[in-house]
Amino acid sequence: MRVEQIAVFLENKSGRLAEITSILAENNINIRALAVADTADFGILRLIVDKVDEAETALKEKGFTVGKTMVIAVEVPDRTGGLAEVLDCVQKIGLNVEYMYAFVNKTGENAVLIFRFDDMTRAINSLQENGFTILESSQVYNL
Amino acid sequence: MSTIYWDEEIETLPRVGLESIQLKRLQSLINRVYRKVEPYREKMIAAGVKPEDIRGLEDLQKLPFTTKDDLRENYPFGMFTMGLDDIVRVHASSGTTGKPTVVGYTRSDIDIWANMMARALACAGATRGDMVHNAYGYGLFTGGLGAHYGAEKLGATVIPVSGGNSKRQITIMKDFGSTILMSTPSYALNLADAMDHMGIDPSSLSLRVGIFGAEPWSENMREEVENKLNLKAVDIYGLSEVIGPGVAQECLNSSGGMHIFEDHFLPEIIDPETGKVMAPGERGELVFTTLTKEAFPVIRYRTKDITSLHYETCTCGRTLVRMDKVTGRSDDMLIIRGVNVFPSQVEHVLMGIEGVEPHYQIIVEREGTMDTMTVEVEVSDSLFTDEIKGLEALTKRITRDVKDILGVTCRVKLVNPRAIQRSEGKAQRVIDNRKI
Numbered sequence: 001m002r003v004e005q006i007a008v009f010l011e012n013k014s015g016r017l018a019e020i021t022s023i024l025a026e027n028n029i030n031i032r033a034l035a036v037a038d039t040a041d042f043g044i045l046r047l048i049v050d051k052v053d054e055a056e057t058a059l060k061e062k063g064f065t066v067g068k069t070m071v072i073a074v075e076v077p078d079r080t081g082g083l084a085e086v087l088d089c090v091q092k093i094g095l096n097v098e099y100m101y102a103f104v105n106k107t108g109e110n111a112v113l114i115f116r117f118d119d120m121t122r123a124i125n126s127l128q129e130n131g132f133t134i135l136e137s138s139q140v141y142n143l
Numbered sequence: 144m145s146t147i148y149w150d151e152e153i154e155t156l157p158r159v160g161l162e163s164i165q166l167k168r169l170q171s172l173i174n175r176v177y178r179k180v181e182p183y184r185e186k187m188i189a190a191g192v193k194p195e196d197i198r199g200l201e202d203l204q205k206l207p208f209t210t211k212d213d214l215r216e217n218y219p220f221g222m223f224t225m226g227l228d229d230i231v232r233v234h235a236s237s238g239t240t241g242k243p244t245v246v247g248y249t250r251s252d253i254d255i256w257a258n259m260m261a262r263a264l265a266c267a268g269a270t271r272g273d274m275v276h277n278a279y280g281y282g283l284f285t286g287g288l289g290a291h292y293g294a295e296k297l298g299a300t301v302i303p304v305s306g307g308n309s310k311r312q313i314t315i316m317k318d319f320g321s322t323i324l325m326s327t328p329s330y331a332l333n334l335a336d337a338m339d340h341m342g343i344d345p346s347s348l349s350l351r352v353g354i355f356g357a358e359p360w361s362e363n364m365r366e367e368v369e370n371k372l373n374l375k376a377v378d379i380y381g382l383s384e385v386i387g388p389g390v391a392q393e394c395l396n397s398s399g400g401m402h403i404f405e406d407h408f409l410p411e412i413i414d415p416e417t418g419k420v421m422a423p424g425e426r427g428e429l430v431f432t433t434l435t436k437e438a439f440p441v442i443r444y445r446t447k448d449i450t451s452l453h454y455e456t457c458t459c460g461r462t463l464v465r466m467d468k469v470t471g472r473s474d475d476m477l478i479i480r481g482v483n484v485f486p487s488q489v490e491h492v493l494m495g496i497e498g499v500e501p502h503y504q505i506i507v508e509r510e511g512t513m514d515t516m517t518v519e520v521e522v523s524d525s526l527f528t529d530e531i532k533g534l535e536a537l538t539k540r541i542t543r544d545v546k547d548i549l550g551v552t553c554r555v556k557l558v559n560p561r562a563i564q565r566s567e568g569k570a571q572r573v574i575d576n577r578k579i
């Protein structure tokens with residue numbers, strides 16, 4: 001139910017993002033989803049990739065600070081209001097979202113929401129009880 | 144509270160009496176060292192000074208200084224006054240560049256050291272009935288064994304717990320009833336955090352006094368550690384080249400500063416640039432001459448520590464001169480907006496924050512007429528969190544601690560590991576881009 005996400009510390013320097021994507025490309029690692037959170041001074045790049053451990057090793061070798069975090073991937077049917085339904089539910093249950101980002105899968109049929117909650121177990125249980133589909137990690141890595 | 148003395152007569156001796164003891168010991172020291180230690184003799188000959196020229200304490204100023212470089216050049220035993228047959232112990236301080244400094248002790252030196260350390264403990268209010276929790280590191284470093292022998296000499300009970308394993312330390316504190324904590328101030332704060340995690344209320348422990356030293360610390364840190372550990376925090380000073388811990392100790396009802404045990408360790412304050420002796424109360428570099436040590440005496444040893452000396456009798460009754468808290472090092476001082484800043488202080492701030500590695504660089508720039516200081520800190524894996532707020536809290540904490548300890552507002556920039564240039568293993572700590 002949980003998906004491993006890679007987070008990379010970004011000094012606020014242009015070219016860092018390109019450097020990271022090319023390191024991953026050289027190592028035949030595919031990026032499934034990517035989001036950058038940043039401040040005036042630094043940023044954090046969050047990545048879902050198909051080969052988590054290889055990506056971590058490759059980036060660390062090049063001197064990046066890398067961490068791994070567990071996140072949840074929620075599948076949202078591609079219809080009007082699909083996204084709103086998930087967010088409404090999250091709010092109603094009172095789940096505390098640390099951060100989230102979204103991407104659309106290859107076929108373009110469904111959107112996938114990546115969530116990090118402070119209480120992951122409760123989040124998984126309550127979302128499932130409310131009928132939402134939470135993807136297995138293998139499904140996400142191979143999207 | 145009545146003052147506890149270890150050696151009341153000496154500790155309260157009027158200055159005239161004290162100075163006459165100092166002079167007698169100084170003359171005998173210079174005679175002995177001139178005969179027995181070639182590097183000292185050569186330097187004195189070069190300076191045109193003979194032992195018989197030392198007629199008064201003020202003649203000390205005629206003698207050349209001794210520096211850490213002198214000790215390194217004569218590594219390991221070249222500055223000893225006697226053969227290894229009479230040396231019963233050596234200690235060494237790690238060198239950040241090249242060779243360490245090795246110091247040696249005769250049986251009598253060890254005994255003097257234990258007495259000075261017992262005097263320091265008594266000065267901090269310790270008695271035979273105390274349980275001394277000694278969390279200074281045992282080993283080549285003088286801290287652990289120095290404090291240990293002193294506590295035994297005093298007749299207290301020593302727990303030689305050494306550094307590390309905070310949880311176990313706290314359990315021991317609780318079960319054994321430790322009353323006196325000896326450690327670095329930053330380790331004391333770590334212990335306070337660990338107590339918090341373990342859910343132990345410090346007021347349920349028996350801790351009464353903390354004797355903290357071996358690194359610079361501020362009044363704010365004193366307040367923090369006193370509140371968090373529910374004890375009275377006092378400062379201790381020492382360095383291995385002089386003897387180890389027990390060179391100076393802050394008393395419990397202090398007028399401010401640490402009493403230097405000057406019947407054994409004669410202090411001077413000099414201008415680090417010119418080498419001239421400064422007036423009482425003026426800030427400068429602390430210099431020591433050891434008056435009684437046998438194996439490894441030092442003459443006018445430049446500590447590089449910046450402080451000042453105060454000769455007025457203390458409210459505790461001791462006549463022994465007091466030195467202020469050490470505020471920095473003479474060799475790497477930066478002046479930012481009129482405040483003296485020492486890179487080592489930044490390093491100590493960083494080392495006090497769990498997970499932060501002391502890999503940093505200070506960048507000083509001038510914007511208009513304003514000097515700015517940026518501290519670049521490497522984000523190690525252990526420190527990294529994938530949440531912005533975690534890293535922001537970290538930069539805030541570093542900024543606050545730097546402000547507390549150095550009195551300067553800085554900008555903190557988090558950088559990738561190894562982004563800070565290292566030249567031959569030793570990082571260039573300061574980049575001063577000001578064009579003054």
Ligand SMILES: [Zn+2]
Pocket residue numbers: 394395396397398402457458459460461
């Ligand atoms: Zn006093």
